Amino acid sequence: MTRRTPRPRERGIPEATVARLPVYLRALQALDDQGTPTVSSEDLASIAGVNSAKLRKDLSHLGSYGTRGVGYDVEYLIYQISRELGLTQDWSVAIIGIGNLGRALANYGGFGSRGFRIAALLDADSSIVGDKVAGLSVRHIDALEDVVEGEDVSIGVIATPAAAAQSVCDRLIGCGVTSVLNFAPVVLNVPPSVDVRKVDLSIELQILPSTNNESPTGTAGRSGSGSPGA
Amino acid sequence: MTRRTPRPRERGIPEATVARLPVYLRALQALDDQGTPTVSSEDLASIAGVNSAKLRKDLSHLGSYGTRGVGYDVEYLIYQISRELGLTQDWSVAIIGIGNLGRALANYGGFGSRGFRIAALLDADSSIVGDKVAGLSVRHIDALEDVVEGEDVSIGVIATPAAAAQSVCDRLIGCGVTSVLNFAPVVLNVPPSVDVRKVDLSIELQILPSTNNESPTGTAGRSGSGSPGA
DNA sequence: CCCACTTTGTGCCCGCTTTCACAAGAGCGT
DNA sequence: ACGCTCTTGTGAAAGCGGGCACAAAGTGGG
Ligand SMILES: NC(=O)c1ccc[n+]([C@@H]2O[C@H](COP(=O)([O-])OP(=O)(O)OC[C@H]3O[C@@H](n4cnc5c(N)ncnc54)[C@H](O)[C@@H]3O)[C@@H](O)[C@H]2O)c1
Ligand SMILES: NC(=O)c1ccc[n+]([C@@H]2O[C@H](COP(=O)([O-])OP(=O)(O)OC[C@H]3O[C@@H](n4cnc5c(N)ncnc54)[C@H](O)[C@@H]3O)[C@@H](O)[C@H]2O)c1
Numbered sequence: 391m392t393r394r395t396p397r398p399r400e401r402g403i404p405e406a407t408v409a410r411l412p413v414y415l416r417a418l419q420a421l422d423d424q425g426t427p428t429v430s431s432e433d434l435a436s437i438a439g440v441n442s443a444k445l446r447k448d449l450s451h452l453g454s455y456g457t458r459g460v461g462y463d464v465e466y467l468i469y470q471i472s473r474e475l476g477l478t479q480d481w482s483v484a485i486i487g488i489g490n491l492g493r494a495l496a497n498y499g500g501f502g503s504r505g506f507r508i509a510a511l512l513d514a515d516s517s518i519v520g521d522k523v524a525g526l527s528v529r530h531i532d533a534l535e536d537v538v539e540g541e542d543v544s545i546g547v548i549a550t551p552a553a554a555a556q557s558v559c560d561r562l563i564g565c566g567v568t569s570v571l572n573f574a575p576v577v578l579n580v581p582p583s584v585d586v587r588k589v590d591l592s593i594e595l596q597i598l599p600s601t602n603n604e605s606p607t608g609t610a611g612r613s614g615s616g617s618p619g620a
Numbered sequence: 621m622t623r624r625t626p627r628p629r630e631r632g633i634p635e636a637t638v639a640r641l642p643v644y645l646r647a648l649q650a651l652d653d654q655g656t657p658t659v660s661s662e663d664l665a666s667i668a669g670v671n672s673a674k675l676r677k678d679l680s681h682l683g684s685y686g687t688r689g690v691g692y693d694v695e696y697l698i699y700q701i702s703r704e705l706g707l708t709q710d711w712s713v714a715i716i717g718i719g720n721l722g723r724a725l726a727n728y729g730g731f732g733s734r735g736f737r738i739a740a741l742l743d744a745d746s747s748i749v750g751d752k753v754a755g756l757s758v759r760h761i762d763a764l765e766d767v768v769e770g771e772d773v774s775i776g777v778i779a780t781p782a783a784a785a786q787s788v789c790d791r792l793i794g795c796g797v798t799s800v801l802n803f804a805p806v807v808l809n810v811p812p813s814v815d816v817r818k819v820d821l822s823i824e825l826q827i828l829p830s831t832n833n834e835s836p837t838g839t840a841g842r843s844g845s846g847s848p849g850a
Numbered sequence: 851c852c853c854a855c856t857t858t859g860t861g862c863c864c865g866c867t868t869t870c871a872c873a874a875g876a877g878c879g880t
Numbered sequence: 881a882c883g884c885t886c887t888t889g890t891g892a893a894a895g896c897g898g899g900c901a902c903a904a905a906g907t908g909g910g
Contacts, residue, residue: 406867412826416805430887439807443869443890450889458888459876475826483825490727494720500805500822545828569828575646575730577669587824592730594817595713596642598775598799599706636897660857673860673899680859688858689906 403474407448413438414445415471422464430461472505482509484543484567486558487550488518488528491573495547496524509541514554531558538565545569552576559586633704637678643668644675645701652694660691702735712739714773714797716788717780718748718758721803725777726754739771744784761788768795775799782806789816 417437421429431449435442449455449462452470456462472478483501485492488511495501496511511523514531521528529537537543546562548555548570555574562570563584570586572578575593578586647667651659661679665672679685679692682700686692702708713731715722718741725731726741741753744761751758759767767773776792778785778800785804792800793814800816802808805823808816 404866409823409827412820412823413807415826431889432887437807441869443871444867446887446889447868454889456888457876458874459878459886461887477826481825490724494724495821497720498821501825504822504826506825545825571824571828577643577667579669585828587828589819589821589824590642591725591728591819592734593639593642594801594819595731595736595775596645596705596707596734597639598801598815598817599711634897661859662857671899673901674897676858677860677898684859686858687906688904689856689908691857 403451407451408475410438410440410444410448411471411475413440414448415468415475415477418464418468418471422468426464428457428461428463431456434462477505480505480507481545482507482541482543483545483547484508484510484512484534484537484541484562485547485549486512486531486534486562487548487554488513488521488523489549492547492549493523495549496526506545509543510537512537514550534558534561535565538562538567543567545571548572548574548578550574633681637681638705640668640670640674640678641701641705643670644678645698645705645707648694648698648701652698656694658687658691658693661686664692707735710735710737711775712737712771712773713775713777714738714740714742714764714767714771714792715777715779716742716761716764716792717778717784717804718743718751718753719779722777722779723753725779726756736775739773740767742767744780764788764791765795768792768797773797775801778802778804778808780804 414434417434418429420437421434431442431446435445438445446456449467452474455467455470483506485495485508488496492511492513496508501508508524508526511526511528512531512534513519513528516530519528519530538546544567546559546567546569548558548562550558552574555572555576556578559570559572559578559580563580568584570578570580570584572586572588573590575590578588580586644664647664648659650667651664661672661676665675668675676686679697682704685697685700699708713736715725715738718726722741722743726738731738738754738756741756741758742761742764743749743758746760749758749760768776774797776789776797776799778788778792780788782804785802785806786808789800789802789808789810793810798814800808800810800814802816802818803820805820808818810816
């Protein structure tokens with residue numbers, strides 16, 4: 391107890407913590423759905439697959455929202471984490487490249503339910519433009535600037551072939567998008583003000599055998615899931 | 621009784637390094653394709669989007685394969701990294717859950733070219749079973765054990781709904797699969813001998829806005845999956 | 851043979867994370 | 881009020897990982 395202000399000039403919550411908040415959030419929502427009113431750090435940590443001390447330290451960055459001897463109020467914690475993650479407002483997302491992966495993403499219902507609205511689908515292939523995917527009409531990539539402005543898009547999802555990714559990214563940034571989720575297997579070059587996250591499925595596969603193959607007999611493997619995030 | 625395992629783990633390449641090796645590998649293959657015989661750590665680091673000192677340190681874990689004053693031999697380095705990652709042999713992969721995501725994965729050509737052979741597609745929905753996807757016939761989940769044994773599957777990719785993921789995972793482990801790539805938004809419970817990696821697209825999205833909202837300092841974009849590592 | 855130049859491999863330091871361990875707080879039964 | 885039990889919040893320590901900076905090693909020209 392050294393702080394008195396509920397929301398001090400916090401320089402920011404550690405990145406590692408932020409990366410785990412969504413995991414806690416999902417666990418909490420599951421608990422909420424089944425009517426659990428409160429949960430201890432031990433139980434929540436177990437569901438989320440992390441150490442309970444880590445969970446408590448993570449949550450302590452948000453403030454003291456727990457009650458000693460009792461635990462955390464599930465609904466209240468959901469609200470606090472959502473607020474911290476900026477999920478209390480909706481974000482508009484544009485998906486660029488409506489191929490195998492782009493379609494899967496567009497058809498996935500799990501985004502909308504979390505405050506992410508898929509606002510537009512864009513592709514360069516004129517034989518795809520105009521198709522209806524997940525209730526949206528695919529628009530031509532030339533309209534990118536118009537779409538971003540018109541739909542107030544702040545997140546771009548790149549699912550184009552690798553060769554097109556950088557130029558698409560540049561155009562997104564050019565019209566004000568500050569967050570990019572990239573599925574193409576290339577390193578995108580962006581100014582520091584833009585946040586890029588990369589999801590590379592091939593790399594995940596390549597890491598898999600090596601981590602496990604290394605030692606002949608029972609090594610200390612990893613039980614939880616690893617998303618180093620960085 | 622306070623001290624448990626003093627960390628028996630030794631003899632391995634740092635996990636953070638392993639996670640970057642595939643990135644270097646891809647950069648090297650691009651160089652090889654265009655006929656470049658050698659490359660300096662500076663240049664390779666630039667392509668891979670990392671610090672050159674970090675790259676050198678990463679490579680030093682594999683051995684001293686560089687030549688001072690010259691750089692690294694591209695082909696030789698490709699071989700060494702591939703060997704370290706266990707990519708010199710082929711791995712059989714089974715995809716379970718042939719929905720939006722499972723289909724995208726099955727249709728993706730980038731896996732086969734890297735030593736991963738998609739050996740089987742499995743689903744519980746009998747209206748899907750028998751369909752041809754990416755040249756493979758979808759088989760019923762009941763045949764999982766037979767398929768794993770018959771095709772010598774060592775990597776399972778779970779693309780089922782969250783509710784089915786744990787049971788599918790248990791069955792995979794039960795018939796000898798030691799590596800699992802999980803796309804379902806749940807934390808899988810597995811014995812330490814099994815390596816699970818999670819790719820959670822929703823989480824990536826949720827992290828995106830918050831990381832960028834913060835202060836302008838040090839928010840250089842760039843990240844692995846989650847990864848953070850994870 | 852020597853010197854100037856290039857590039858690797860690594861010692862060292864620093865900051866971020868994780869984990870432990872425990873005091874302080876909160877509820878409950880008596 | 882008191883003591884017991886449960887659980888949080890957090891110092892402190894340990895462990896990684898990143899990056900600077902430099903000596904060592906290799907190349908090429910004269
Ligand atoms: N499908 C997967 O499971 C998978 C796995 C790992 C990585 N990836 C990566 O994701 C990306 C997409 O994969 P995919 O399987 O969907 O490929 P895909 O070829 O099926 O789809 C790519 C789409 O992008 C469109 N496109 C091409 N250039 C464009 C441009 N300049 N602007 C807008 N759209 C453009 C194409 O018309 C096509 O519809 C690729 O970079 C791939 O390497 C995919
Ligand atoms: N599609 C995406 O972009 C996306 C994004 C993030 C996360 N995910 C996650 O990936 C998973 C799959 O997503 P999807 O969009 O492909 O869902 P989907 O509903 O389209 O496909 C799921 C498939 O799994 C099959 N299935 C169900 N139970 C099964 C069982 N016990 N054994 C074998 N197969 C079974 C279903 O028949 C269906 O074909 C989900 O967990 C989802 O949350 C998907």
